[in-house]
Amino acid sequence: MKLYINSIIYTILMFLLSEGICIAQFYNNGSQVTVTNGTQLSIKSSDLINNDSSIYNAGTITVEGDCFISNKPNSRIITFGTDSLIVYKNFTDGSLYGQNSGVLTLKGSNQTIASTSSLLANLYIMGGGLKTISGSAIVRFKLDLQQGHISVTTPNIFGIDSTGSIVQSAPGTNSFVIGALYRKKMNGVDSLFYPIGNSISEYRPASLLGISNPTAGNPTFSIATNISTPAAGSGISTIYNRVWTVKSNKPSYPVNNIRLTYLPADVASTSLQNLIVGQSASLTGKYASIGNISAQAGSVLSEFKPSQDFYAIGSSNNVKGNFRVLLEGPFNGTDMDSKLFTNNALSDSLLPTIGMLPGYSIPANAVDRIAFVLKSAGTYIDTAYSWVLKDGSIKDFATGTKNYVTFSKAIPGNSYYIIADHRNHLPGSSDNIKLTNTSTNGVYNYDYANGVFGGGAKFDLASGKWLLYASDSYKSFKNQTDVMDVGSVGRDEIQFVTGNNHYRRTDVNLDGSIDAKDFQLSTDHNSKLYYSTLP
Structure with missing residues (x-):
């Protein structure tokens, strides 16, 4: 049975009831049809076929069968505002117009x-x-992956489209996109973003497969152009506690590299966690690490080109180190002075706090920031930053709350x-020490002579x-105290750098x-020519 709307004259069919129900096939063959605001048109167990002319939908049209729009010049369904065209079976759009607003909801299985x-x-x-997208389609504003896969x-x-976005308003339903997802750039040229994002706005990922805690934060990818392929990051790693996994099927595109960034709005429960991204030939296999990322605004993974089938993001090995170190410059015979903290030199200068997470403060009794550089047999592995306190203990640099x-x-x-x-002290190295992925593996004390590598700097x-x-x-490549250090301190002293809240390397005693x-401390050390022996 069919309900035909077939006229060569201009007619308007107005659905004025709170709900209009059609139990036959709805077939429009030339009339303008308007569904008014607040009205629901339900086509029960059958199809909507718009063969010619327009259907203006300011309410809600629910089609339990197929929805077909022909390719005739005037054939279209226009849905306004926040109202919806809900389709339970297949949606075929041959129109030349598309939608300017409104929502198309695919609600079938x-x-x-x-x-x-x-x-x-x-x-x-x-x-x-x-x-299944069996033809080309562009979403102008919002793709909401609530339940089901594309x-x-x-x-x-x-x-x-260039100003569009991807959201998942019902997290935990394992909804994702399989295959390539394009983004239309601002200049109108189609470019493949897999998954999706750009520098204009941040986006959640197009693929949300295997998320153990979807509300913990979702990384997003974006394409960077004209960037050479970097070397792989840190070899083979197992990725624990995955928060994001995608199968790429080794796409021939993107021809450019992929850049990983992190959404600050989505990282509440993992905002202090470092994540790692890796690629693998199998879903459950070993993943080659291609970089790591901190869950904080502005954190970026170097670009890479996809070369494997599977990509995953999750907790890295998260090896932790708890250290104690004393600096000669501020040492007063018992502990270290924290005058840079009390004189507000740390907080007033931008340099010391670059990289701290928003909402956190420099810990009390902080002497200065210090770097810990990880090496294996002379090969650089990683660097972690911390605050060193007056007793030599440390707090993590990002938050100032953790003792590792x-x-x-x-x-x-x-x-x-x-x-x-440290920025104006000679570096000193531990001997080979074993680290674990917990913070309870003891403290390595640089302030005592246990397992020191090389010597000279202690x-x-x-x-x-x-x-x-x-x-x-002066911090040359030589790692020694020499005339260059004395000269740099002397120049600042001669220039009469006044005040007690400066953050400069020439402030030797901090x-x-x-x-x-x-100047006196630099002169004394220059005469002795101290140096560091490092692995």
């Missing part, structure tokens, strides 16, 4: 979008099952050399405490002033 160049304002994926068949294009630093490119149980590297106070030598303020005390 298995459905197909078949079109030559469909332009959809908003597309909601619901009802589960597989939604499969893009080759060589069709399924994409997001995290190395995300190391392997638990392996032994490493760890170099304590100064014995005769009281049993050791310090890193001060006065390496009291915020560049004065005769700094």
Whole structure:
């Protein structure tokens, strides 16, 4: 049975009831049809066929069968505002117009979008099952992956317009996109983004497969152009606690590299965690690490080209180190002075706090920031930053709340050399020590002579405490105290750098002033020519 609307004259069919129900096939063959605001038109167990003319939908049209729009010049369904065209079976759009606003909701279990160049304002994926894109389609504003999967068949294009976005308003339903997803760039040229994102706005991923905690934060990819392929990051790693996995099927595109960034709005429960991204030939196999990323705004993974079938993002090995180190410059015989903190030199200067997470403060009694460099047999592995406190203990640099630093490119149980590297002291290295992925593996004390590598940079106070030598303020490649250090301090002193809240390398004793005390300490150390021996 069919309900025909077939007229050569201009007619308007107005649905004025709260709900209009059609139990036959709805067939429009030339009339303008308007569904008014607040009205629902339900086509029960049958199809909507718009063969000619227009259907203006300011309410809600629910089609339990197929929805077909012909390719005739005037054939179209226009849905306005936030109202919806809900289709339970296949949606075929042959129109030349597409949607300017409104929502197309695919709510069946298995459905197909078949079109030559469909332009959809908003597309909601619901009802589960597989939604197959068997023709090209562009979503102008929002793709909402609530429940169900989208499969893009080759060589069709399924994409997001330049100002569009991808959301998942019902997290945990394992909804994702299979295959390539395009994004139409601002200049109108189609470019493949897999998955999707750009520098204008941030986007969630197009694929959300295997997320153990979807609300913990979702990484997003974006394409960077004209960037050479970097070397792989840190060899082979097992990725724990995966938050994101995607099968790429080794796409021939993107021809450019992929860049990983992190969404600050989505990282509440993992905002202090380092994540690692890797690629593998199998879903459950070993993943080659291609970099790591901190869950904080602005954190970026170097670009890479896809060369394997599977990509995963999850917790890295997260090897942790708890250290204690004393610096000669601010040492007062008992502990270290924290005058840079009390004089506000740390907080007033931009440099010391670059990289801290928003909402956190410099910990009390902070002397300065310090780097710990991880090496294996002379090969650089990773660097972690911390605050060193007046008693020599540390707090993580990002938050100032944890008593350890995290190395995300190391392997638990392996032994490493760890170099304590301060901006105006000689660096000193541990001997090979074993680190674990917990913070309870003890403290490595640089302030005592246990397992020191090489020597030279550690100064014995005769009281049993050791310090890193001060006065390496010039920081050349030689890692030694020499005339270059004296000269740099002397130039600042002669220029009468006044005040007590300066953050400069020439402030050898870290009291915020560049004065005769700094010059004297540099002169003494220059005459002795102290140096560091590093792995």
